[in-house]
Amino acid sequence: DGGITQSPKYLFRKEGQNVTLSCEQNLNHDAMYWYRQDPGQGLRLIYYSQIVNDFQKGDIAEGYSVSREKKESFPLTVTSAQKNPTAFYLCASSKRASSSGETQYFGPGTRLLVL
């Protein structure tokens, strides 16, 4: 089956700890995205990548880091610098960049809770 997988489904973070969220796609898409969703809110873009070994900051990149070493993988690290990390994190991909008119497809999400 083609699709986007995210793991884990739930993640707990202690104060001062870095955690990494996994996102994998087998759709052969070039572009990948990370969004954050807070309760009752829309999605906000954290980082995006249009090609391997390249990525760009979105609207709320502070306290987060990413890498794109492989086309199918785009992990997100929530660092200790992110002071309010509790949220629902969604990964998405598209064949090309969204400004080219491409549809984005989403993974099932990871819920991050701070202990």
Place this chain on the structure above:
Amino acid sequence: GIQVEQSPPDLILQEGANSTLRCNFSDSVNNLQWFHQNPWGQLINLFYIPSGTKQNGRLSATTVATERYSLLYISSSQTTDSGVYFCAVSISNFGNEKLTFGTGTRLTIIP
């Protein structure tokens, strides 16, 4: 940046009713998508519709790009239609690759 406003914020309907959800945006767009987020958080693509009209079963959407709004119609609502509906747009600006999301319409269908 571009502003995306959705209305109404909440909508409660009886099963079988019809509904219209609206998305207004503040700039010209070359990408507009409607999504349904189910109670488990999964976002499902409904339509890619930067202009024109599309239909898929009980759902249809119309975007009037010149007037900067889009409408999502749901006919004969079912309880499985419950969830949050998001409109997201991308503007026609080289180098701006992101989708900007509205804050959504929460639809609750009562049996």
